[in-house]
Amino acid sequence: MNGPPNGTVRAPRPTGLRRFTTPRPPREERCEMCGARLAGEHHPHLVDVDKRALVCACGPCSQLMDRSAGSQGRFRAVPGRFLSDPGHRIDDRTWETLRIPVSVAFFFHNSALDRPVALYPSPAGATESELEESAWRSVLDATQLAAHLEADVEALLLRRHEGRTECFLVPIDICYELVGRMRLLWQGFDGGAEARADLDALFTRVRDLASEPQGSRP
Structure with a gap:
């Protein structure tokens, strides 16, 4: 899996997989679908199956985009079971x-x-x-x-x-x-x-x- 591409002018806020691999100052994280603020470190993630990437998501977007929940899109919600x-x-x-x-x-x-x-x-x-x-x-x-x-x-x-x-x-x-x-x-x-x-x-x-x-x- 690969994270989203890097910006070319200004270093972007780490998203997807890059939030786990890039040192970052404390700041708000946002849903990569709708831009809503995400609370805490353990918010939902989606897998973009086509791009083989993780996507940070809010709860509503996670449910809406999850193809395993009935949609025909390319995203699957990451479950929380251990x-x-x-x-x-x-x-x-x-x-x-x-x-x-x-x-x-x-x-x-x-x-x-x-x-x-x-x-x-x-x-x-x-x-x-x-x-x-x-x-x-x-x-x-x-x-x-x-x-x-x-x-x-x-x-x-x-x-x-x-x-x-x-x-x-x-x-x-x-x-x-x-x-x-x-x-x-x-x-x-x-x-x-x-x-x-x-x-x-x-x-x-x-x-x-x-x-x-x-x-x-x-």
Whole structure:
């Protein structure tokens, strides 16, 4: 996914994905559809499926433009659910097949490309890992969350930490928030203490919000 293009005369207010990756002074954020003021950091987002971009939106515009709610447009609202799968079977062997060079990655199905996409945070931003079909299938087969995943707007978020892998289904904007924060805070080869502490805090928030899906296996 890409953020909106940069301005050519005056640096514009960060919008979409760029609000997670650009240092900015405190100021009001506005809906990119109607210009209404947005309250707080956690306002709704839409995915522009055609442009593969996140769009900040107010509640009414999010409902109006969401094609999953019945419209025929190109936008889909990012849902707010967080799910966990403590009984997943993503083991060391599965992780190694992914060939991810860091301890965090997220996966989603991109409907415009009609294929799964695997990304991980880096000092340069979101970096795509070329997945073989067998590697992607090994993840899908190892977690019940794959059956709940909505294309474009939700992702499987994995973290290899302290000898085990955590597996969550999260809104896609959380993943790009993670990428942006790592890009801003990353220092040295391994990210540095500040980036690791920020990553710990984000995953603590995800754990607190996540629940197991209904009908989950014992």
